[in-house]
Amino acid sequence: MTEELSKSKAVRQKSVGEYFAAHLREYGLLLALIAIMAFFQVMTGGVMLKSVNITNLFLQNSYIIIMALGMLVVIVAGHIDLSVGSVMGFIGALAAILMVNYDWPLWAVFPVCLTAGALIGAAQGYWVAYWSIPPFIVTLAGMLVFRGLSLWLLEGQSVGPFPKEFQLLSTGFIPDFMPESMSASLAETFGARRFNTGALSLGVIGSAVIVYLGLKKRARNKAYGIEDEPKSFFIGRNIIVIGGLLFICFKLATFRGLPNVLVTMAVLTIAYAFLTQSTVIGRRLYAVGGNEKAAKLSGIKTKRLTFLAFANMGMLAALAGLIFAARLNTATPKAGFAVELDVIAAVFIGGASMSGGVGKVIGAVVGAFIMGVMNNGMSIMGIGIDYQQVIKGLVLLAAVIFDVYNKNKQG
């Protein structure tokens, strides 16, 4: 017995190389994002990382990232939702009609639209969960239905513009909450026209929290003998993440500060990362996707979870719809067209598995950024929409092939 234990202790220490090989996917994703950004930084002659472009990057991709969070949940549960683009467009149209044609106040429009989204998701989830109808079919139907309904709602027209306050949802920035004198002097130091100290300080606080939580987790893992990443990896990863965060916050500070959508997105990302990794519901979700029968026999209400996953997806699609409409300041029948493909691609690039039970929120967000950076970079470079699609498709394929290859090699 003691011999056995000491033996297992001895083998627990993995080499750095082995660790890297085992977690190639996670580090690979981060490195890929950096590589892609660097590539476009060079190819666009430095436009990529300009303050204004970084701000744009967030504004352009926020709705995809928000929907990727919901899609990750759906995909981890072993399903798929093809209707999100249409639902997003439909809710944008609904909000437009309510605000423009009926003069509804914002405080009424928001809850009604989010609830409508949740109900749409729930309606689809109902068939999937309680009638076992394949989600591919149910949401394909939903995609057609809500595409048609937005056309009908808008009567084929674009509806807008919207009240100023509504636009702030997408185009607003967090005002600088630090003393003005400080910002002025910092602006001078960096030779910028203005400087939003609040944005930078939020970045600093965020970095501190990341390091603190990371260290705490490490200490705990150590106390319980859980295998953890080698110290060098921990430090390296943190330097990259924090460096990136501070860099972005700095850049944003020299422009207009933190966009509202960025904050919304960050809060949601943290919330969903917590939900999936640290709560009972999250654990059950992975179990349902991993082996539904075993989950059911463990007392998990698998149907209800599936139902909720779709309802949640619908609500996030609604939020995305509002954000998208606010950004364009008009609702068009074409809004959200084919967006579901970007969202689903982001989740798979982020390492989720088609068969369910595998995937992480952070992965999905990074996946969405990879898609977003490619869209943005290729547009700046003036690459035609035709080539853009081809390249995005190939990247998706490459990511998934990499996954499968990696898995086979370990098996």
Next chain:
Amino acid sequence: MTTILEMRGITKTFPGVKALDDVDLRVEQGEIHALVGENGAGKSTLMKVLSGVYPAGSYDGEIVYNGQVTSFAGISDSEKLGIIIIHQELALVPLLSVAENLFLGNEVARNGVINWPEMYQRTDELLAKVGLNEAASTTIESMGVGKQQLVEIAKALAKNVKLLILDEPTAALQENDSQKLLELLLELKAQGITSILISHKLNEISQVADRITVIRDGAAVSTLDCRAEEISEEHIIRDMVGRDMEHRYPERQRNIGQPLFEIKNWNVWHPEHKDRQMLRNVNFNVREGEIVGIAGLMGSGRTELAMSIFGKSYGRNISGEAFLKGQPVNLSTVDKAIKAGLAYCTEDRKELGLVLEESIVSNITLANLEGVSRGGVLNTAEEQKVAERYREAMNIRTPSVHQKVVNLSGGNQQKVVLSKWLFANPQVLILDEPTRGIDVGAKFEIYGIMNELAAEGRGVVMISSEMPELLGMCDRIYVMNEGELVAELSAEEASQERIMSFIVTE
């Protein structure tokens, strides 16, 4: 005697685990060579190396087959030389016919067009060879596991097998099917086919093996020759475990109390065939501190009974009453059943018991996440402690409790399923074939745990196809036949013959 196979200095490591450490194995032409060892000793891994599942280059050492050093890049390479492996988990396609399965990837065809008459004819010949009386067009799904196992062997014969490897072929079989299979092995041996047989059922090994190699902790510790002299099971166990085991069943103080759980007039219909009644008027009970067995053939309705009780997980139109400590109890969903204090440990660990891609930790806590969380937020440190506790108690062989369950050996996976249900802290624990694929030492540990549970005043129900273990462990044994409980025997009354007499009379 010529040597057909020699494996020299085989070493195979997985991340964090040295599964095989410099193993030598020599198999003679025409013998039945048994491979025994504890769960996780490395038996399956050694055979996967031999059959090319782990390709050359992923391990150290060499394989000499028919006097030539060989290396395989994949299974198809080893199959070309007549080395065929039948894995611990069967690999047949359930919805295809016997014929289609036999020639899967090896179809009788010309220019890609299948020649059905010839294929059926050859199927009939092969089935006759393995003594299976089934039409070539029968789907695999509609056959019992015993027959499926024979189909696997027929499939090996179709590929012109020279060296047949069977990884725990009888684990899921009952007595008479196992016997049939062993006789078939002897017959194949008479035809000059060499076999390597992995099993935890030592009586079967004594029955057919010519030589036995014992593997412990990834190393071959001894090779015993059964032809020269009789090798006792005790001898094999000593080599396997590294110490003497005096008893197969732990001692127990009986202290049986009040009726704890009771089922009355339980009727269940088949989930798809509406007019097929699967269980008829079943009445049964367990008392506090009692271990009750349910004997019967496979398909007699034992698993269906357990699952229909456990949150209506099987069947439709379920009627009947359930009582816990004399009070009616609502068991209509699994969730309610668990809360009421029931647990059902399934016989089908891969399909129904485990989330294979998840870690040992998350599998163990899955049925009782409340026990490791507060306000819906998981306490991962607590989870870890729980998992470590069961790893110790059940002796689960793994480098870490964060290992994915799919990477564990079959027996260790079984221990994880058991741990999960123990952690759910049930009043009544229903165990469905709990020792399937488990080594002798671990069986003893599991029996010990069952005794402990009983000593704490809980009720244990054990469904098993291994008669000796029912007789060795239970205070009372029900016999099930075609959906009815046909007999109830006290420990004193029960014997192998009596139980069999109730099963066979119908």
